[in-house]
Amino acid sequence: MPNCAxxxxxxxxxxxxxxxxxxxxxxxCAKKTMGKSYCKxxxxxxxxxxxxxxxxxRDAWG
Numbered sequence: 001m002p003n004c005a006x007x008x009x010x011x012x013x014x015x016x017x018x019x020x021x022x023x024x025x026x027x028x029c030a031k032k033t034m035g036k037s038y039c040k041x042x043x044x045x046x047x048x049x050x051x052x053x054x055x056x057x058r059d060a061w062g
Contacts, residue, residue, distance in 0.1 A: 018039040019037060
């Protein structure tokens, strides 16, 4: 059985995949932003992307 990309413990359901790199991790180990789950290393990039998405949504609404 593979290990969690964040905590290193064996994976047991429920698991999620990182939206950035695709690494599998426990749901509790994942960091979420804009409805997507990220591992620790991809979270910063995901947070930045979410900020740009929110800015684009605000601009679209006028």
